[in-house]
Amino acid sequence: MTTGHRVPLGGAGARPRDEHELRAPIIIGIDVGGTFTDVALLDAAGHVRMAKAATTPADPTNGVLAALESGASGLGIDLVELLRRTRRITHGSTIATNALLTRTGPVLGLVTTRGFEDTPAIMRAIGRVDGLSEEEVRHPASLTKPVPLVARTRTEGVFERIDVRGTVVVPLRDGDVVRALERLIETEGVGALAVCLLNAWANPVHEERIAALVDERYGARVYVSYGHRLARVAGEYARTNTALVDAFVGPRVQRYLRGLEDELRRRGFVGDVLAMQGNGGVASAGQCSPVATLQSGPAGGMLAAAHIAKTLGHDRVLTADMGGTSFDVGLCIEGGWSYADEPVFDRFRVQQPIIEVDSIGAGGGTIARYEEATARLVVGPRSAGADPGPACYGAGGDEPTVTDANVVLGVIDPRYFLGGARALDATLAHRAVERVARPLGLDATRGADGIRRIIEGKMADLIRRQVIRSGHLPETFVLYAFGGASGMHAAAFARELGIPRVYVFPTSAVFSAFGIALADVRHTRLRTVEHVLPVPPRLLNAPLDELGAELLEIMDREGFARTDARLRRYASLRYLRQTQAVELELPEAPLDAEAIATLSRLFAQRYHALYGTGAGDPDALVEVSALRVDAVGPVPKPALAAAELDGEAPPEPKAWRSVHLDGRPSQTPIYEWSGLRAGQRVGGPAVVESAFTTVVVPAGMSALVDRFGNLAIDAKGSAS
Helix, strand or coil: CEEEEEEEEECCCCCCCCCCCCCCEEEEEEECCCCCEEEEEECCCCEEEEEEEEEECEEEEEHHHHHHHHHCCCCCCHHHHHHHHEEEEEECCHHHHHHHCCCCCCEEEEECCCCCCCCHHHHHHHCCCCCCCCHHCCCCCHHHCCCCCCCCCHHEECEEECCCCCCCCEECCCHHHHHHHHHHHHHHCCCCCEEEEECCCCHHHHHHHHHHHHHHHHHHCEEEEHHHHHCCCCCCCHHHHHHHHHHHHHHHHHHHHHHHHHHHHHHHCCCCCECCCCCCCCEEECCCCCHHHHCCHHHHHHHHHHHHHHCCCCCCEEEEEECCCCEEEEEECCCCCCCCCCCCCCCCCCCCEEEEEEECCCCCEEEEECCCCCCEEEEEEECCCCCCCHHHHCCCCCEEEEHHHHHHCCCCCCCCCHCEEEEECHHHHHHHHHHHHHHCCCCCCHHHHHHHHHHCCCCCCCCHHHHHHHHCCHCCCCCECCCCEEEEEEEEHHHHHHEEEEEEEECHHHHHHHHHHCEEEEEEEEEEEEEEECCHHHHHHHHHHHHHHHHHHHHCCCCCCCCEEEEEEEEEEECCCCCCCCEECCCCCCCHHHHHHHHHHHHHHHHHHCCCCCCCCCCCCCEEEEEEEEEEECCCCCCCCCCCCCCCCCCCCCEEEEEEECCEEEEEEEEEEEHHHCCCCECCEEEEEEECCCECCCCEEEEEEECCCCCEECCCCCCC
């Protein structure tokens, strides 16, 4: 199943063009999700074509090629011609995440410092709860640690010791390393190896020596990840996990990226193929570590949000991405975002600069069930995925999902799903929902309404936690709703949270792919430091300069001259002996005494903003705990295509149908998004449809089509 559709970048309100027109050079963004593979095709004039295909988990390349072929078909050309016109293909995927979740990877080995072989199993005493939801943590009797990625029998400790200052205390012995490698690789049959020594972040000399011995004896026979190359920061457990995860997913990610590039080259593509990273940038496959591709899809959504927020003049944006499998929430404040502190993936804590996005299992494919023990309806976190998918797909799935509930309620037109490319079976949806509703004494319609209310409540709870934890209030933000399913639910949970305005975009269904297409080349380096303020400027300038020089060399290999690459520098500060730090951006110029004094003042202000007035201690010592430098190679970004506001006449619905909203049915006007003009207003209750997404405007609200073709829903009910 594939389908393609063209809209201006700004959407329905922008000036129409010939249906098949998209001028070269084209930039393509790809997001391989758990259910669908999304493609966004952009040209320099600010127009985009969207295409989708079902994700093919066995070989995701097939889904990518199908989506590209669909996009080409919509332009009236074949795939070879599309690739000929394309300058750059940027690609985000769930390959690394899926490999981790399904434990599909090579036999893994670990070389570490003697005496620390049990670090992956001890899990810093937080393994039982790390990565679990609040609901799961409430049941301690059922909590267990995850099985470590590496077996204890395939872990080798070597004699060596470097202290926290980087001084060699016990030299590494080559013979000890060789014996460890021989046992792991030749006896145990290890196919991928992680090397992570204690305090190698402070001085990597021993890890580099092991690298030389591996190269000398085994060459490319074994995939190897080194902790210090992935994370030059303190934190033995998370750094070990980072090396283990990279080694575990690395062969599969690299094999996939090479295979996809080979397929594209075979079809005549000569441009750049870049991989999306969780830090919000792209990199060539040769410069991108596989672990860095975790969370690449949600990072693309944050990039798209930042790009549009700049145009619309929004400096406080909540992002809500509801696709087929998950619901992801992020904050975009003044055009930027924060990185997660030791993000957790599949219950494994890692050290990578990954955009902070919170997720729960709440997508269109999320499964609802009746729980006999508590006699209640439970929604999530399991998903029907792409195969078999929701019951209404008619592909063998019989468990009710959120999509099935929306079909039962009349929110989704079964004949217009994906623009009519895939007809849904409403009878199967009713049957599946009725199966979980009947034990509660409900019919299918009331059961479907319950599924919607539960999933919307979960999404509201996640947003509330994310915003308040960051020191803000939901009502001070606008909400950007994207992903194929967000538009059906966003107005409802925005109303619960008091968020005044919701934006849904014509590109919402491929929003992450759109953001991936816009991504700059970006590389990030971090370094642990321990300096109590005030500190001599040279103690901060020296490591910052070292990180900057390393990054400029990488950017040179990416094809950016030193004058074209921009360096952005950050410092993490905290009160002495605290564990949580606050990150502040540093000036471009070398730090002097005045700049360091300013850092202390800015830290106090930010700390109070996060934790409340009076939370800080003016007499406490403040230390710099880490430094981060980003190197950014900017790429051209198209401006949003705008139209004159000419929508004074009320819009005409294309149809009416019975839709159950807020617990009761009503004959509801249905509008075709592409038929709406800039300036027109849709009063609720109403449904706005496009080929790839559906938007619900509840009763008492209205949606304005802005000059970029976006739907701006006034969630407080007034018209503006």
